[in-house]
Amino acid sequence: GGEMQRIAIARALVHRPPLILPDEPTRNLDPGTAARILALLQDAVRAAGAAAVIVTHSDRAAAIADRVLVLGPGGLASRIAAHAG
Numbered sequence: 430g431g432e433m434q435r436i437a438i439a440r441a442l443v444h445r446p447p448l449i450l451p452d453e454p455t456r457n458l459d460p461g462t463a464a465r466i467l468a469l470l471q472d473a474v475r476a477a478g479a480a481a482v483i484v485t486h487s488d489r490a491a492a493i494a495d496r497v498l499v500l501g502p503g504g505l506a507s508r509i510a511a512h513a514g
Contacts, residue, residue, distance in 0.1 A: 437451070445479070449474065453485055470483075471493050491509075
């Protein structure tokens with residue numbers, strides 16, 4: 430599990446972009462595989478000196494973020510300050 434996500438992360442970072450935009454990177458993964466994908470994503474982004482804006486419904490994925498913005502029906506619903514991620 431998670432092979433497609435790992436390939437997508439590698440493809441996204443191959444040209445060392447300053448920003449990547451993963452959309453639901455842990456969708457349809459079991460919790461263990463999701464945790465490994467998030468660790469891989471976090472390590473790869475840091476090593477590349479890049480930033481990531483992750484679109485997710487996963488609290489686990491949001492927990493690795495430096496900052497979380499929550500969107501609601503009318504736009505930005507709330508901001509949650511820095512996470513320990």
